[in-house]
Amino acid sequence: MPPIARRALLAGAALPLAAHAQGTPLRMVVPFAPGGATDIAARLVVPALAEALSRPVVIENRGGGGTLIGAEAVATAAPDGNTIGFFTVTTAALAAGAAPEAALRHPPRLRARCP
Numbered sequence: 001m002p003p004i005a006r007r008a009l010l011a012g013a014a015l016p017l018a019a020h021a022q023g024t025p026l027r028m029v030v031p032f033a034p035g036g037a038t039d040i041a042a043r044l045v046v047p048a049l050a051e052a053l054s055r056p057v058v059i060e061n062r063g064g065g066g067t068l069i070g071a072e073a074v075a076t077a078a079p080d081g082n083t084i085g086f087f088t089v090t091t092a093a094l095a096a097g098a099a100p101e102a103a104l105r106h107p108p109r110l111r112a113r114c115p
Helices: 003-023 037-053 065-075 089-098 100-105
Strands: 026-030 057-061 083-085
Touching (some): 026 065, 037 057, 065 083
Parallel strands (some): 026 057, 026 083
C-alpha cells in the first residue's frame, strides 16, 4: 500500500475518535458546596474553558470532608482526560496534611496528556 493511502486510511480511522472526544463533556469537580466563592469562580471560568476546548464543561460539586471527597473523586477518576479538579492552593495543602494516607493511596502523577 502506498504511504499516502496508509496515511489517509489512518486519518479516516482517527476521525470518529476525535469527534467522540470533542463531544464528551469535561467534568470539573469543585470540592465545595454550590453557591460558594470557589463554585462561583469555577462557573466564571467554565464558558471560556468550554470555548477554548470546543467541548462542553460540566461542574460537579462534591463538597464535604474538608474537600477530601472532591479530591478523592478526581484522584480515582478514569485517566482519560475527561475529569479535572478546581481546587484552591490552601485546600490542596491542607488536604495533603490532613489525610496523608489518602496521599499515599493516590500519589501525584500525570493522569492524562494534552495534545
